[in-house]
Amino acid sequence: MSHVLVIGGGPGGSLTAMLLARAGIDVTLLEREKFPRYHVGESLTSSCRVMMDIAGVLEKVDAAGFTSRRGALLRWGAEDWTIDWAELFGPDVRGWQVERAEFDEILLRHAQEQGVDVVEGAHVKGVVFDGDRPVAAEWVDTGRGNARRVTEFDFLVDASGRSGVLAAQHFRNRRAHEIFRNVAIWGYWDGGELLAGTPPGGLNVVSTPDGWFWVIPLRDGKFSIGFVTHKTRFIERRKEFASDDEMLQALVEESETVRGQLAGAEFTGPTRVEQDYSYVADSFCGPGYFLVGDAACFLDPLLSTGVHLAMYSAVLAAASVIGADSGQINEREAQGFYESLFRNAYARLIVLVSGVYEQYKGTESYFWLAQRLVREKERYDRPNGAFAEISAGLSDLKDAADSRGTSAMPELIEEAAQARQRADENAPAGQTANLSALRIEPSDLYDDASGLYLVTHPALGVKRARPAAAPSGDHAQAGR
Numbered sequence: 001m002s003h004v005l006v007i008g009g010g011p012g013g014s015l016t017a018m019l020l021a022r023a024g025i026d027v028t029l030l031e032r033e034k035f036p037r038y039h040v041g042e043s044l045t046s047s048c049r050v051m052m053d054i055a056g057v058l059e060k061v062d063a064a065g066f067t068s069r070r071g072a073l074l075r076w077g078a079e080d081w082t083i084d085w086a087e088l089f090g091p092d093v094r095g096w097q098v099e100r101a102e103f104d105e106i107l108l109r110h111a112q113e114q115g116v117d118v119v120e121g122a123h124v125k126g127v128v129f130d131g132d133r134p135v136a137a138e139w140v141d142t143g144r145g146n147a148r149r150v151t152e153f154d155f156l157v158d159a160s161g162r163s164g165v166l167a168a169q170h171f172r173n174r175r176a177h178e179i180f181r182n183v184a185i186w187g188y189w190d191g192g193e194l195l196a197g198t199p200p201g202g203l204n205v206v207s208t209p210d211g212w213f214w215v216i217p218l219r220d221g222k223f224s225i226g227f228v229t230h231k232t233r234f235i236e237r238r239k240e241f242a243s244d245d246e247m248l249q250a251l252v253e254e255s256e257t258v259r260g261q262l263a264g265a266e267f268t269g270p271t272r273v274e275q276d277y278s279y280v281a282d283s284f285c286g287p288g289y290f291l292v293g294d295a296a297c298f299l300d301p302l303l304s305t306g307v308h309l310a311m312y313s314a315v316l317a318a319a320s321v322i323g324a325d326s327g328q329i330n331e332r333e334a335q336g337f338y339e340s341l342f343r344n345a346y347a348r349l350i351v352l353v354s355g356v357y358e359q360y361k362g363t364e365s366y367f368w369l370a371q372r373l374v375r376e377k378e379r380y381d382r383p384n385g386a387f388a389e390i391s392a393g394l395s396d397l398k399d400a401a402d403s404r405g406t407s408a409m410p411e412l413i414e415e416a417a418q419a420r421q422r423a424d425e426n427a428p429a430g431q432t433a434n435l436s437a438l439r440i441e442p443s444d445l446y447d448d449a450s451g452l453y454l455v456t457h458p459a460l461g462v463k464r465a466r467p468a469a470a471p472s473g474d475h476a477q478a479g480r
Helices: 011-022 047-054 058-063 085-089 100-113 165-171 231-238 244-254 256-261 306-326 331-357 363-372 385-391 394-400 410-426 473-477
Strands: 003-007 026-031 067-069 071-076 079-084 095-097 117-120 122-130 133-141 147-152 155-158 174-190 203-208 211-217 222-230 272-281 289-291 452-455 461-464
Touching: 003 011, 011 026, 011 047, 011 100, 011 155, 011 306, 026 100, 026 122, 047 058, 047 095, 047 306, 047 394, 058 100, 071 085, 071 385, 079 085, 079 385, 085 385, 100 117, 122 165, 155 165, 155 306, 165 289, 174 231, 174 244, 174 331, 203 256, 211 256, 222 231, 222 244, 231 244, 244 256, 289 306, 306 331, 306 394, 306 452, 306 461, 331 385, 331 394, 331 452, 331 461, 363 385, 385 394
Parallel strands: 003 026, 003 155, 026 117, 071 203, 155 289
Antiparallel strands: 067 095, 071 079, 122 133, 133 147, 174 222, 174 272, 203 211, 211 222, 452 461
């Protein structure tokens, strides 16, 4: 039985660890912080329910009493449009608005209960490689006098978030998307209200000429309010104010919509600022390792899909390790399965976000683009059906379970290429969209003829719809 090391105890790392432990695999998880700890990213998609159910932690999250979320209302440009998941897909299709400190701790403690060896206060300093395969991690145990430790493993799951132990620190192969060099400033209010017509517990997104606001209803009448704008504009505006608190409250006052939503509410702070630089690594996996969630890619938060991508990649990573460890598939196939499905999910979302950022094209354009990015073209009677499916995270789950493999996604790849070209043509002088990393031909790693797909019952793993193709060339060298 293999030993897996997971770096990072956020939703992606915890979910990967608990899924592997439930499959009988020996797992160690190193987390730099002591939980509970604050984190942004409070709005969760419906797909997260599905993935937490697979890991057996759904009941605990439901019992925590977080605000139930049925969708979103976007006031974007000159239009409003509502995405009501429950209305479109049924009452069980809902997410949450969560306080991440509590939510993340629920997941981490559940991983411990599943048998994961969790070490908090573990600062990973580096990864040791044998050739191109990682074999050990060097870390400092801050809870025991900064003692230096070395942990060996058979597989590594890097869920270290934006710090990126592998992609940012070791390989240095992340590419930033220049047009998404945004900054977020946010804080909290007691009191507030959602826009009329918002699905119960839903997210509001309100555009402005310089960016957009999020309005998230948390428990007990608390609201999370944030503003996202380009780095250049943020720096210009920040000079006008004595503090971040003053800037955030002034931005709220400048928005007629958000000002009205917070009429009579009390600002409680604190105000936080974070660079929302979007990026993507050149590869999401390699011999013996998988990058999960923000360790692999970071997407602009417009559609609140960060936790979805973290959890989706966690399920794929766990299934890939289980499949390779059990001999269902070889490691080369596991890498291709993971890379193709995770990168397709990221590509679809960034293409959709790129389209929505063109604020004045109208909902008809957004909904048409979404329809192009799902496989079944005649599925929805309502024009916003495909957009709702993607924003709920459901399209990715369907793709992973599709036995046709990634060869069924040529239109997505072509759409990504077209979006890159449009963004480059429209970018300010000296800037490009730099979306070239979205282009991935499934044959780069993934053997279409294998027809690999995700299974969750009776156990998590990877199955093959068709017999494996005869090995040739590099494929003959697959496996350990």
